[in-house]
Amino acid sequence: MPLLMAMRLSTVRLLIADDVGVGKTIEAGLIARELMDRGEIRRLAVLCPPHLVEQWQNELENRFNLQTVALTSASAPRIERDLPHGVGLFDYHPVVVVSLDYVKSERHRAHFLTIAPECVIVDEAHTCASSGQGRQLRFQLLQQLSQNPERHLMLLTATPHSGDETAFYNLLSLLDPRFQELQGHTTANDSLRLELARHFVQRRRKDIAEWQAETGDGRGFPRRMKAEITYPLSGDWGAFFDAVQNYCRELAEDIEAREAGHARLVWYATLALLRCVASSPAAAVKALTTRLDNTLSDNEWLTDERLYDGEADDLDSNDLEPPAQMVHAGHLQTLIGEAERLSGQADDPKLAVLILHLRELLKEGFHPVVFCRYIATAHYVTEHLKKVFPKAVIDAVTGEYTPEERRERVEALSEGDSRILVATDCLSEGINLQHLFTAVIHYDLAWNPTRHEQREGRVDRFGQQAPEVRCTMLYGQDNPVDGFVLNVILRKGEAIEKELGVLVPMPEDEARIKQALVKAALMKRSNTHTAQLGFDFGESEQILAPLQARWQDALQKAKANRTVFAQRRIRPDEVLPEWQKEQQALGTQADVQRFVHSACSRLNAPLEKARTEQFRLLPQHLPEALRLRLADEGINEALTIDFNTLHRSHPLVTVLADYLLETSLADGSPIAARCAATITDAVDVVTTLYLLRLRHQISYVRRREPFQMMAEETITLAARGRNQPEWLSDVSVNALLECTPTGNMPSEGEQRELRTALDFLRAHPQQLEALAQNRAVTLLEDHRRVREAARDVGQYSVSACLPVDVIGVYVLLPDAL
Template identity: 50%
Template structure:
């Protein structure tokens, strides 16, 4: 049964005009006010209405509706910025709150060419994989191809995903993990799954991998799944990794399920793991290692259609310093000497003694003592207070010590590539042996907790002073909580004019976010953090420098620390990174020479980080054994260790092998089929249809001027906007969106520090646009906004009439027995002459920037407007023809972008007539006044 009122048509109901929206039925209409927003949409049951619902047409402007020179343009901008269903080739661009770069649109274009999207996005750290994935799911939602999706992510990234989806894509996602599932399930009827009740979810990988939860998820999993840190879900040696892989393998068996896999490290040298990851895209890719010759080349070419991997050097835009920062890195050394040097020597000697003393005892005792020694080494290299915390805590382990080993590995080491540790509590180091010696070491450490006696802290203070003097906003990364507090306390005393805060694992993720944001608003912040912040919270909006106070024992962790600041959205022209290490510290020397510099040399040559092949921290522990048992008079260890230790020599071989494989894979799979330049025309079409950053700024500036609400430009280029100057009705509307008082705003992404980014979908713009449209289209005339402007100007030599029009088009996709209708809207400006001519962006700008040069009497304004309205009305036939032509172009755009849809269904398209004439502008040359 057909719907009586087609989507896009205008009806009169309850003494108001409405636009009929998709999903209407013969009985129930989904409606949006003609001048209102999506938030005002409602549903009316036709049979229950007292007054019959009737067809209507959009009213023409009248001769009485003449306003100031900017009035009609203000209405045009308001109506354009209200649109959420633009007529451009991408459906989603009206619903995103970010200006993506051209390179970030490449994965979206590749995805749209696939019938079922199976895509591995392996871009470098900081390029914006979350944004790239978000663009794809937002497009699928707005095309009606999915109505649910889920993100599978490591636990510490769940909040970040929730925030990114909300802030950038206006998607309210629900976090599902052990701490939230009870509350979520209590609100559900029996037998209903969380994943059916909540359409958009972010699910902890650790929560979902258990058998019971896994089965429920497989049963009710949405049609679209994003997997973050996908390399942690490949078949591997750990039980947790195996469980994750089995889950994803089962999900991938559903042939029409969209799967978007994200990772910065797709290949860490393990071919089997890499091929298993690729097999989630298509099972045939698991055979890559089994075929050769033409068959292998054919398979690689097929895989290239599902695999996007780009380094920063691959991205031309990254070379533009106006868009992305230049990163300058430095290594700074300090020397262990005096009392500090003695403490370090004593700790190192003690560690060697206790390990050697248990060589003939049980395996359990040897492991316990080994972890005590390792804890001491790590903590004494961090800070005196971390050493004290470790020495105060007695190490204990049951005979069955698998869990003990796991816990100590998390606290002492930095984890493996698929499970980097964020555990920042100091490990226990005290054993039953020689308690008197432990007390003596503790007293030595406590006596060194001042910059004058701590060369590492003294060096940090000097480096920070230089960074702050040059205008940088630093983040200092420490390994342990005790170190972070120790450092922060010292910095508060030294840098009294700066705001110093500490963020550690003692805080919940939400508390960390709040503390970072509050500190970021300070004019000169210093953030001291542990690695709980190296993942999950982006810092580029507030900070511009990273200091590694403690060396990480895994190069990927160093990359992640720096990637919090040096990433897409960083406004600074330059980012600094500083790495501190002890010049004569054998622990720092081993880590630096054997691990970090090796990783850096590979990265410089290849352009991406190749993870260290460190299964279960075997290599790291071998390195520390070398420190303990190969005395070198306290001098730094060098790469000679590789020749003296089988396990360390094996590291060289395996890492070189991983490097060669990564190099080969980059050559084969680097995305070269689609260039960002190929995407720009499509993006520009959508921006022109929906409103650019410049048009948002123009609209807000002009409505502020019209309402006598000051918009003051600040020194840094952002603005202050004072809402208390606005009309009371508008103030109340803004308060419902928690907007009031003085606002610091920026119209360009990324926003200046302390300013909110104002885009076309921001609540501020939405409320202002709704208010402007309602004011202009209401029956009572409003002096500050109107549907017509007539004025003298020097910008034209002949009288010029412009018509502001809204085109509505129904786009219907028929797929099997399912029909989905989309409503597309487009704002166009015509020059009305012998025929109608669409004005392109640059031509519009010339007219819209035209300034009035003198007053025009009202009778003359009305005469010009009356003549202009007659000319526009005489072009009804031309308007209809043009609407049909625009509909045809729109259909071609949608077919071209979603090419795969041809295989699954067919499109039909119909313009909604007549075209809405929103307003008229008449520009009269001042030199030819009559």
């Protein structure tokens, strides 16, 4: 749908707000690729948060064959230094992924505005529209970019409306400044709202699944199976938790009595310590041994990202453990020693229940990702899991590593048939995990429901091959912090998501949330270890009542927006026939796999089996000319191939196809068989197949500018019989190219049959020209149907390019037996 919407606009201005995992990156890439293939743009820039730069670079290169460079604070000096003298950045590198943190500064922003390309994609666009110094600079940059009325601009976000009306309409104003006037208007028939519906699309996973069911495309999203697992704070571990709570109470009373000015610091320390204790003994030790810096202001402590889980419009968070040590006391040293003693499966009930659950998942063939809040917890969990599951490949990925190192550590896990990834939230945004993992475990509850959705969305997203994804939430059944977060925050978010179909982010209110959490954190645990519902969070819920009201209000506004901005005029089914033809022409995954296997074998570089469903290509064994072309595409080392994700437009497939086609047309090519004669039971009369390459010139006018494109296709023309031949060119003819020989022919007979076939073709030149003209007419009809469905504007025509290229001739003789 976004592609159809883009084709309706002379200048593409779109806000694509589809749900997490639906495929916003692919949707934007399709639009950019279409504009490039049409010749309407030559240059493209993607603006995104730093942690998404590498992902965008990989997606553009692997899915759309667009060679891309990354422009970040670290790489920019080198890239600009290596430019030839007098050559601009976008002239030399037409496709660039730019870190927002790099480009938002005054110096870099001014420079970027002078060289910005004619098409810009902005990912996580909601981070550019809210208040705050860094975000305000980003918004100013986008405002200046949007002032060029001919610049194509695509804004991507899964959370366009987090309850902040001003931020939402700031985003809309980037599409058209007039849309700012819509704030506060609710009339669905307002002409300006109808205009906005041409620029704004927001689809839920449910919407995609329903459309796939209607069209018979069964490749929808996997079933997301959710479960909850609890553990009691029993034995020594329960006693330790109670001792920490008592320490926090005593510390608060002492500090408040002596130093009233440090009361906020005590509350911070309380939350930091209890959250780390709930996470793991390792995190507890880190918090207890890291001294608080009492020189920071109250506001700095309130917004410390080491304690919280990011805001609705910016989920970046620090996975280092927050400090919690305020005094050096003997009692504190006792707590530290107890935390160290309790480390391990025997004394840690949380780790024990995780191990039991992992045993079940691995036995059923799932590959889990265990999300932890802190680095110390991730390493602690990994260390103990390696002891329990020695046959599984297990590793931890945390914020200690660079994005490149994170990707390498994740990919290294592909070597194991049984694998477990332990990660902090540095992987909950930006890294796609669906190709390797099929389950998510929330080892630590997030204090922000959007974070849970982002974690699960790394695995349960477009491209996941498994029919089912398991998502498990693990919490302490008598831990008051877990209980408050679960029942007052996460359950509310879950209820809203069920009602609307997508998650509405929790409104920001750090002060109220902190105050309510502190009240809950210091609640006494019941001696009977009752379940979470046994806690009375009445006082904490009362503190959060205004926030809950704003959250409900955000839900109602989101529902109203879905009604007002619903896409009623675009019907994807109108172009479904063309989409199905395109899929058929491009081939299935099986076709791609067969082609790559066969091509590599013929080129003396057969694929090596790497592991289940994966193979390895060693480029050094390929012909030199092909190696150089692959190196230009970034493929110069051993490449691991997963045919579940390898597609027709991947650089490897494209370069292989181009190379084989070019070499097959050269005289004496030993690689591709351009002619053959064979005996087969697939035909009952002599049938000659002519493999043809047809080219068509598409001319059109858009925005008063003429454009031309070349469309190319291969088609098989069959002549059934020779005296009164029946000419066939439908899809069924392609199957004859794969027929199985049932007999051998002498060389002289094969040569005679091929000469006859060539003479026969020369005697019927009108067949090739008529076929080319008919295909041009068909292409024009398909082209017109797609453009009319998209309400596209402009004039267009299609003409055949003659003569037709004959790529191959194959004679099939019926088996007399």
